[in-house]
Amino acid sequence: MTQFSTLKTAVALCAMSVLPLTYAANITKDEYKAGKDRIEATYKADKDACKAMTGNAKDVCQKEAEGKEKTAKAELEFSYTGKTADQNKIAVAKADAAYEVSKEKCDDLSGNAKDVCVKEAKAAHVQGKSEAKMADKVSDARHDAAKDTNNAAYKAAAEKCDSLSGDAKSQCVANAKAQFGK
Numbered sequence: 001m002t003q004f005s006t007l008k009t010a011v012a013l014c015a016m017s018v019l020p021l022t023y024a025a026n027i028t029k030d031e032y033k034a035g036k037d038r039i040e041a042t043y044k045a046d047k048d049a050c051k052a053m054t055g056n057a058k059d060v061c062q063k064e065a066e067g068k069e070k071t072a073k074a075e076l077e078f079s080y081t082g083k084t085a086d087q088n089k090i091a092v093a094k095a096d097a098a099y100e101v102s103k104e105k106c107d108d109l110s111g112n113a114k115d116v117c118v119k120e121a122k123a124a125h126v127q128g129k130s131e132a133k134m135a136d137k138v139s140d141a142r143h144d145a146a147k148d149t150n151n152a153a154y155k156a157a158a159e160k161c162d163s164l165s166g167d168a169k170s171q172c173v174a175n176a177k178a179q180f181g182k
Contacts, residue, residue: 029080036073039076067094084139088132088133095125098128102120102124150181153180157180161173
């Protein structure tokens with residue numbers, strides 16, 4: 001594999017890692033435990049498949065298996081908790097996995113070509129982690145903006161109720177609270 005294709009693969013994997021997940025289907029504790037067992041079984045099978053290989057190909061295979069396991073565990077955790085922080089861990093796990101595999105692939109090279117390959121892998125890793133961090137910050141900012149917008153809309157709706165009196169005002173305020181989750 002050429003240096004450029006190794007870098008291109010690493011960048012593509014890192015870029016995919018920051019794509020937003022549309023939802024987290026919160027799973028039960030039993031499903032979570034079963035998922036962990038499946039991940040461990042898959043990891044063991046992947047590691048066993050590497051035993052037939054030799055040299056750097058074996059090392060690359062092992063790094064791929066480790067990266068796949070760590071990414072799967074992060075995805076499972078997010079599926080269980082649905083937390084934004086756990087979603088960010090998926091992106092970081094993917095960036096780390098891509099970096100480890102790319103770095104291991106560089107071992108087939110020597111001299112300056114190897115040094116360049118390692119530096120390119122590191123650059124892609126830093127980019128992937130930075131994008132994951134940025135996605136986390138954007139998610140936090142969006143959450144804050146949505147909260148502020150909701151509060152402002154509630155205040156406007158409650159203000160409209162001030163022109164009413166008695167039961168009509170009480171009903172108006174109750175409706176505004178229900179509509180905006182207050």
